[in-house]
Amino acid sequence: MHDKSSSSASAPRVRFAPSPTGFLHVGSARTFIFNWLYARHNRGTMVFRLDDTDVERNTDASVQSILEGLRWLGLDWDEEFKQSERLALHRSAAHAIFDRGLAYRDFTPAHAAEGEASSAQGAWLFNPGMRELSRDESDRRAAAGEPFALRYRVPRNEGRIVQFNDAVYGEMAKPSDEIEDFALLRSDGNPTYHLSSCVDDADLRITQIIRGQDHLTNTFKHVLIFEGLNAQPPQFAHLPLLVAPDGAKLSKRKHGSVVSVTTYRDAGFLPEAFINFLCLLGWSPKNDLEFMPISQLTELFTLEGVNRSNAVVNFSEESPFDPKAVHLNGEHLRALSVDDLSARLQPFFDQAGLNASPEKLREVTPLIRERIRLMSEAPAAADFFFLDQLPPYDPAELIPAKGADAAMTLRVLQHAQQILAAVPEWNHDSLDKALREAAATLGLKAGPMFQPIRVAVCGRKNAPPLFETMTVLGREICLDRIQKAEAKMAEI
């Protein structure tokens, strides 16, 4: 490629522009991820821009919470901006549009036309009388201190069609007659979202706007603003929405904490698994691949792979997380090295108050990694490795469902205790050998032989493989627990 367009076809610049009015939710996270993937795939620039023009609703806690969510995802950005620090630019842009005659002052008091029949009778387009105000009268009233909002003078009755080409939805067109005279400046002089967003996108030389489909119809207004700014609009790419099982757009208010990314973090999702899951919602590499590390997602991501229909994120009271996300997490968990997984599991054990030393946890990790799908499940799956005292369990559990009765169970325990006290070496192979021989001696199959021991040692029926478990636990603890089990048997 050495044509003359090489300079204009420079590296793409994309942005993620959250407004700090709540925690980072999964829909926003996906938008961020797609932007990031696009930037990295095309060796472009990722811009983080805080769209904090709504002073009323913005909170610092929200900013922190969004950053916390993004930090967890582990995806970076190259440039950072805050809209609240760029208000002067937005205002002067508004004035420039006004000076070009593309906007007018609207002295109608705020919220004047709210409620009533206005919304029932079709779309509102503009407040009567304001469009036609002469420049002189407009100036006079403004000078007199009468508050006004600045509105875009959308072309009327000119047969004008506003259009743009969306990278996902294709050719979009709408008669300007159907677009309302949206506000650029509020009566307090502050810019609206539409204005700030477009002015910044133009000023920051954003080349692709990748955002939720809920902005699809707003885009016509944005095209008009770019026009008023004398700027070339970026390419738009709208993403299908993430919806709840009830079909409605995911919202913090309606669906609660299940839409917050920190909820996934706290439940023990791996960020790479969460990202993988989100990517599969509304995008596909089209080759049946589903398990993908971030490097591969980056390599495969293109806007052509984005589809157009909304995707359901499944969650319910019983299972708060989409089963596919959980499954994917299990796969990513198992793809980690034991050292890595062990380190990531540590906080979950600490939080559970299990006092797990890194060394011990490192030994336990291989025994549970195929048995958990969320890291939060780990403490419950491995608590008996770290507890001095086994939690109480039903002695009846000691008795196998088939192959041995209570009397035989007691014999198994007693015999095992003798054998285990005498095994020369406390490792997998000698335990295996000794206990299988013991089973033969008692005339039992492996199952009925191992079950009582497993329950005695772990305090439950379902546990990791017996010999590995006993090896990690050590002889002393095993013998002690078997001893206690015998005592329990006596209770029956």
Place this chain on the structure above:
RNA sequence: GUCCCCGUCGUCUAGCCCGGCCUAGGACACCGCCCUUUCACGGCGAUAACACGGGUUCAAAUCCCGUCGGGGACGCCA
């Protein structure tokens, strides 16, 4: 209400643009079998979808029209 978008297994999706290779592929979930000292992991298999109605065509999931259904946007919120 007005405008816009969408509609393939329960869910995420491939296929649709460039009609035949689709007796519609993959994944999750569910069920069954195998592996196995339990639970898992893994392997194998089963059930399961082109919203509906018209057209165009030798041929339609794929093209056209309509209907219905779902979602979104219509704010001096973002």
